Amino acid sequence: MQRVFSGAQPTGNLHLGNYLGAIRNWVTLQNDFECIYCVVDLHAITVWQEPTELRSNIRELAASMIASGIDPEKHILFNQSQVSAHAELAWIFNCVARMGWLNRMTQFKEKAGKHRENASLGLYAYPSLMAADILAYKATHVPVGEDQKQHLELTRDIAIKFNNDFKVDGFFPTPEPLILGPATRVMSLRDGTKKMSKSDTSDMARINMTDDADTLAKKIRKAKTDAEPLPSEAEGLEGRPEARNLVTIYAALLDKPVADVLAEHGGIQFSGFKQALTDVVVEKLAPITEEMARLKNDTAYIDATLSKGAERANAIAQPILREVKEVVGFLNG
Template sequence: MSEKRQRVFSGIQPSGNLTIGNYLGALKNWVAIQEENENFFCIVDLHALTVPQDPKVLSEKIREVAAIYLAVGLDPAHCTIFRQSKVSGHAELAWLLNCVARFGELSRMTQFKDKTVRGGADSASAGLFTYPVLMAADILLYNANLVPVGDDQRQHLELTRTLARRFNHLYGETFVVPEGMILESGARVMGLDDPTVKMSKSSKSPGHYVAILDDPDVIRKKIRRAKTDSGTEVTATPDKPAITNLLDIYSATTGRSVPELESEYAGRGYGDLKKGLAEAIVETLAPIRERALALLDDPAELDRLLDAGAERAGAVASEALGTAKAKMGLG
């Protein structure tokens, strides 16, 4: 008898433009593991509402993310792909977990502190403060065993594990306590204009990132303008964060090691490195872009696939939610 497949949950917000960082750090790896596990890959549109959104743009971005999920190779035969807001259990379980979570542990979330540096905590939405609880609900609603996470989400996963254990202690065994799924090829891609910060799809500066749907000539222009370090030697060293970032992107895009790339570009300078990197990115993203744009030409079909995914997800979610409600006396 074959071992039972592990259940995996992950998702991306439909805000901003999905970048090569999202592809190399998450999407590419989801595709690699999809046949081995039972997967729930969500478009977390409720999370996007923690900051103001243009409703028309948000609606377009939801379909865009769905198209990219499919274009990179996620297969509905192996994955349940759906919109978070179409499964009401996410919001309902989040409220139950809000009543188990503690104010102190939410106030220690570093991402909330980071995102309120400019405007201050008093002007932030309550949703931004409590969204780690919604993230916990996303995971626990499917009793996921594994959650692909990057460094910036480890604290939120630990909160999820804490809430699962606390709920189980208070009300009896209910939720699986999930484990982080650290993917070996999960690249951490930094900003092209600032290699000290992670590449963000929500950056206001287009030169900060390469978007998955960028035109090839736009990609070449962005890489050509990417920040470099002093000197001319193409090496990945602590005193060269910009060149190290470009080499890391090159390596993750092509599968070639950084030392191999350093050897190839020895004595050739930053210009040649950027030309080679740009062409490698174009070669990787161009077919994905073409497939995604074709899918976006048929929004009705995208909506049909998302609705079918939501129906499957809802059937699974209703079981965990029903159990949790019953344990709390709401059954």
């Protein structure tokens, strides 16, 4: 069976965009792939994290993944820092990747902003660690959002260069991207041109995975819309980003095409559609929110699950790392 690897950063404030854009798709992939899912805490510390908060966020993310349907018994769920192969292979890849490749990474430019000289070396070398995450397991497929496609291309470049440099054709696979789902980009409830984000100053701009039913209803009721009713066809959403966003969320949660949603609700005012959307959001998210809260409070279970997952991940990664060291010319004890 082909192998999927993916991970998410434990930086808190999980929202609907994280769920629809990534976690829900990971649940579906379990039907067709051997899946390895990782809480990427090494990536998280490329920017400052308060240690106590980081530990809490690691557990919260693991809890959310399990509550959403990730099966840590049939597949593997662990946190990255418990498997040393990630860091070891990342250093080897730092010596394979070229500065010019990393200089082209747009996400570093966006995250570092105008203060690039003050950014951590880890933030700059982030894509090499991502390559190590994937190739430590010789994963064949990686579910990615649009903002991660460039990093996966770099992973492929590193795999090819390693194979060529050390004359080990096919040693590392060139993993394929999996871009899944109709709502890979969930937008802000306050500005349909901006991606839903945990860093938005307004909590009303996002649907948090920890929001209760009353909060969900309030946020959807106050979500920005326009004065026109919903169109009956997709072309009618052109130039209406907020309308498109709400329709897309509704369609994604029910696994329906946008066209079907518009055929059903076209012509009604947003007040009516927002009520329908609220019902769907509460129905789909409330059980996950409740299970998340229960699991997060059971820290012994979460910690044991991650530890067991790390043992299983190590069983795959360590033999591959040992082979890499042989290829590179290191002495293996």
